Amino acid sequence: MADAVHVRGLTKTYGSLAAVAGIDFAVPEGKVFAFLGPNGAGKTTTVEILEGLRRRSSGEVTVLGLDPWDDGRRLHAKVGVIPQEFRFFEKIHPVEAIEYYAALFGTRVDAMGLLRRVALEDKAGARFETLSGGQKQKLGLALALTNDPTICFLDEPTTGLDPQARRAIWQVIRDLRSEGRTVFLTTHYLEEAQILADQVAIIDHGRIIARGTPDEIIAQHGRPPRLRVQAGPGMAPYLREALGVTATFVDGYVEVPLPNKHEALRILSALEGSGVPWEGFATVTDTLEDVFVHLVGRMDDGVLKPGAPP
Amino acid sequence: MRPRRIVADLKVFGRNYLRNAVGLFFSLIFPVILIGLFGLIFSAGGATTVTLYTQNFDAGSNVSAQFLSALNATGAVQVQLVGPTLNMSSWLGANGHPVGLVIPSGLGSAYLAHRPFAVTLYTNPTDAASSGIAYAAVNYVLTQFNLNASHGSTILFATTANVGSPLYKEIDYLVPGLIGFSILTSPMFAMVDISSTYRKEGLFRQLSLTPLTKGEWLTSKIIWYVLLTILSAALMIGMGVYYFGAHVTVSLEMLPFLVLGPFFFVSLGMFAGSIARTPESAAIIGNIITFPMMFLSGTFFPVSLFPPGLQTFARILPLYYVIDGLNQVMLFHNLAAAAVDLAVIGAASVVVFVLAIVAFQWRER
Ligand SMILES: Nc1ncnc2c1ncn2[C@@H]1O[C@H](COP(=O)(O)OP(=O)(O)OP(=O)(O)O)[C@@H](O)[C@H]1O
Ligand SMILES: [Mg+2]
Numbered sequence: 263m264a265d266a267v268h269v270r271g272l273t274k275t276y277g278s279l280a281a282v283a284g285i286d287f288a289v290p291e292g293k294v295f296a297f298l299g300p301n302g303a304g305k306t307t308t309v310e311i312l313e314g315l316r317r318r319s320s321g322e323v324t325v326l327g328l329d330p331w332d333d334g335r336r337l338h339a340k341v342g343v344i345p346q347e348f349r350f351f352e353k354i355h356p357v358e359a360i361e362y363y364a365a366l367f368g369t370r371v372d373a374m375g376l377l378r379r380v381a382l383e384d385k386a387g388a389r390f391e392t393l394s395g396g397q398k399q400k401l402g403l404a405l406a407l408t409n410d411p412t413i414c415f416l417d418e419p420t421t422g423l424d425p426q427a428r429r430a431i432w433q434v435i436r437d438l439r440s441e442g443r444t445v446f447l448t449t450h451y452l453e454e455a456q457i458l459a460d461q462v463a464i465i466d467h468g469r470i471i472a473r474g475t476p477d478e479i480i481a482q483h484g485r486p487p488r489l490r491v492q493a494g495p496g497m498a499p500y501l502r503e504a505l506g507v508t509a510t511f512v513d514g515y516v517e518v519p520l521p522n523k524h525e526a527l528r529i530l531s532a533l534e535g536s537g538v539p540w541e542g543f544a545t546v547t548d549t550l551e552d553v554f555v556h557l558v559g560r561m562d563d564g565v566l567k568p569g570a571p572p
Numbered sequence: 573m574r575p576r577r578i579v580a581d582l583k584v585f586g587r588n589y590l591r592n593a594v595g596l597f598f599s600l601i602f603p604v605i606l607i608g609l610f611g612l613i614f615s616a617g618g619a620t621t622v623t624l625y626t627q628n629f630d631a632g633s634n635v636s637a638q639f640l641s642a643l644n645a646t647g648a649v650q651v652q653l654v655g656p657t658l659n660m661s662s663w664l665g666a667n668g669h670p671v672g673l674v675i676p677s678g679l680g681s682a683y684l685a686h687r688p689f690a691v692t693l694y695t696n697p698t699d700a701a702s703s704g705i706a707y708a709a710v711n712y713v714l715t716q717f718n719l720n721a722s723h724g725s726t727i728l729f730a731t732t733a734n735v736g737s738p739l740y741k742e743i744d745y746l747v748p749g750l751i752g753f754s755i756l757t758s759p760m761f762a763m764v765d766i767s768s769t770y771r772k773e774g775l776f777r778q779l780s781l782t783p784l785t786k787g788e789w790l791t792s793k794i795i796w797y798v799l800l801t802i803l804s805a806a807l808m809i810g811m812g813v814y815y816f817g818a819h820v821t822v823s824l825e826m827l828p829f830l831v832l833g834p835f836f837f838v839s840l841g842m843f844a845g846s847i848a849r850t851p852e853s854a855a856i857i858g859n860i861i862t863f864p865m866m867f868l869s870g871t872f873f874p875v876s877l878f879p880p881g882l883q884t885f886a887r888i889l890p891l892y893y894v895i896d897g898l899n900q901v902m903l904f905h906n907l908a909a910a911a912v913d914l915a916v917i918g919a920a921s922v923v924v925f926v927l928a929i930v931a932f933q934w935r936e937r
Contacts, residue, residue, distance in 0.1 A: 315777050315935050334935075338781050349773045353591035354584055365580030366782040389591070 272321035283468035296459035342406030452551035484548030493540035611816035633680025670699035748898035755833035764858035767845025780934030797834035846932035
C-alpha cells in the first residue's frame with residue numbers, strides 16, 4: 263500500500279531551538295496515525311509543515327505525493343485540517359461557514375447533515391463567538407470535511423471536549439477510516455490513540471522516541487505482564503525467597519512478573535503457603551499511557567537515558 | 573480570479589460586518605453625523621444684513637434715490653453702489669456675491685408717469701437665504717412705492733435673473749469632502765485592523781487552506797467597501813441637499829471615484845497592516861498615513877483656501893485627487909480636470925493593490 267505521508271530527516275529550527283530535530287515516519291494510506299507527545303514536543307510544528315502552513319528547515323516531505331509548501335494549492339483541495347486552536351469569523355453561523363467553504367472548494371454539501379455528523383446541529387444558527395470551545399472544535403471538524411478530503415490532519419481535535427462529544431468525534435474518525443480516508447491525529451490522550459490508531463509515533467523534544475502499532479510499542483517499551491496481589495510489604499521478600507522471582511512492593515500491592523499463565527498457579531500456591539494475609543489479585547499489562555509516561559519520563563535534553571527503570 | 577469565490581467571501585465578510593454594530597456605525601452613521609455637525613456650524617451665521625450690490629442707471633432721479641434709501645430702511649439689505657461699466661451677472665458670480673440689483677435709466681420718469689417699469693434682481697439659487705431676503709426686501713419696497721403712486725396698481729416691478737456663475741458655499745464643498753473622508757477612514761482603519769487581527773488569530777492561515785487566493789480575498793474587501801461608500805455617499809448627499817440645501821450635482825461621473833477611492837484605500841490599509849509586525853505597530857503606521865489626509869486633502873475645507881505651501885503638500889496626498897475629482901464632477905462640472913484626478917488615483921490604486929498582494933502573507937515562513 264502506498265504512503266499518504268512520507269517524512270525523512272525533517273527539521274524545523276527557530277533560532278537555536280530545534281522544534282523538530284530530524285524525524286522520519288510514514289503514514290500508510292487509509293490508516294489512522296496518531297502523533298503523541300508532551301507539550302512543546304513538536305507535534306503542531308510537524309503537522310503544520312505537512313499541511314503546507316509552515317516551511318521546513320530541511321528534510322524531505324511529501325503528502326499525497328506533493329510537496330506541501332511548494333504545491334500547497336493543489337494539495338489543499340484534497341486535505342482537511344483542524345488547527346490546534348480553530349478560529350473563525352466571530353459573527354458567522356456554522357451553517358454559513360460550511361456553505362462558505364463549499365462555495366470556495368466548489369463542492370456540494372448538505373450543511374445540516376455535516377453538522378449532525380459532528381453533533382453540532384443544535385448550534386447551526388448560532389454565532390461563532392457564542393460557541394463553547396468544544397463546539398468550535400466540532401465546527402472545525404465539519405469544515406475539514408466539506409471538501410471530501412483524502413487525508414485529514416486533526417491537531418488535538420478532542421482537547422477540551424466532554425466525554426460524550428469526544429466519543430462522537432471518535433466515531434467520525436472511525437467513519438473516515440472506513441471510508442478509506444487517511445487520518446493524521448495529534449493528541450494528549452493516550453487512551454484515544456490506543457483506541458483509534460493503527461500506527462502511533464511518540465515525539466519528544468523534536469525527536470521520535472517510539473513508533474509502531476500501539477501493541478508493538480507496548481511490547482517493545484512496556485514491562486512484561488505482572489500478577490498484582492493486594493498484600494502487606496512482607497509478601498515481597500517471601501515470594502523472592504520462595505520462588506526466586508523479582509517481586510516488588512508498590513503502593514500496597516505486590517507485583518510479580520508473569521511470563522506465562524502457568525506461572526500464575528505457582529505464585530498463587532506460594533501466596534497460600536506464605537501465612538501472610540492477602541486479598542484479591544489481578545493480572546496487569548502496561549497501557550500506552552504507562553509506556554508514554556515511562557518513555558517521556560526518561561527523556562532528558564532529547565537523549566533517551568538508558569536503563570533507569572520507572 | 574473566480575467570481576464564485578469572491579462572491580462567497582463577500583457574503584461571509586458582509587454578514588460578519590453587518591452583524592457588528594460598531595463597524596456599521598463608523599462607516600454609515602458617523603459621516604452623516606459629521607455632515608450634520610458641520611452643516612449646522614456653517615449655517616449658524618445668524619440673521620445678518622444682506623449686502624445688495626446695485627447699479628443705478630437712473631442716478632439723476634429723485635425716485636431712484638428714495639427707492640434705495642427705502643431699501644436700506646428695511647434693515648434686511650444694505651445697498652452698496654457699484655460702477656455702471658461692469659456686467660452685473662458675471663461680476664457677482666466672479667466675486668462670490670449672492671445678490672445684486674440693476675436699476676435701468678428711466679425709473680423716475682416712468683414712475684411719475686405711472687408707466688410700468690422693471691428693475692432686475694440677480695439672485696443665486698445656491699444661496700437661498702440671501703436671495704430670499706433680497707427678494708423680499710426689494711418687493712416690499714416696490715409695493716410701497718406702487719401703493720403711494722396709484723392705490724395699488726402695479727407700476728414698478730422686479731424681474732429676477734440668476735447670478736452668472738454659481739456660488740459655492742461651505743456645505744457644497746463639505747459633501748464631496750466628507751464623502752472623501754469616509755472613503756479614506758472606513759477602509760483604512762478596517763483593513764489595518766483586519767490585516768493584523770486575522771494574522772494573529774490564524775484566520776489567514778485558515779483561509780490559505782482553501783482555494784481562495786489573496787487577490788480574490790482583497791477584491792472581495794474592495795467590493796464591500798465600494799458598496800458601503802456608495803451607500804454612505806447617498807446618505808451624505810441626501811442629508812446635505814435636503815437638510816442644508818447643498819448644491820451638488822449627482823451624476824454617473826461620480827462613480828469612478830466612489831470605486832477607485834475604496835480600491836486605493838482598502839489596498840493601502842492592507843499594505844500598511846502587512847508591513848507591520850504587531851497589531852500595535854500596524855495601528856501606528858495606519859494613523860501616520862491617515863491623519864494628514866484626514867485634514868489636509870480638502871475633507872473639511874477646500875484646498876483652495878489653504879496657504880500655497882499647504883496646497884502643494886495636499887497634492888502629494890492621494891485623497892486630494894479623490895476629493896478634487898468629486899468636486900470637479902459634483903460642483904464645477906469640469907470633466908477634463910476630473911479625468912486627470914481619475915488617472916492619478918487609478919494608477920496609484922493599481923500600484924498599491926499589487927504592493928498589498930505582495931506584502932501580505934497567508935502563511936508564516
Ligand atoms: N513560531 C515559533 N517561533 C518560535 N518557537 C516556536 C514557534 N512555533 C513553535 N515553537 C516552539 O517549538 C516547540 C514545539 O512547539 P509545537 O507547537 O510544535 O509543540 P506541540 O507538540 O504541538 O505542543 P502542544 O501539545 O502544547 O500543542 C516549542 O518549544 C515551541 O515553543
Ligand atoms: Mg500543538
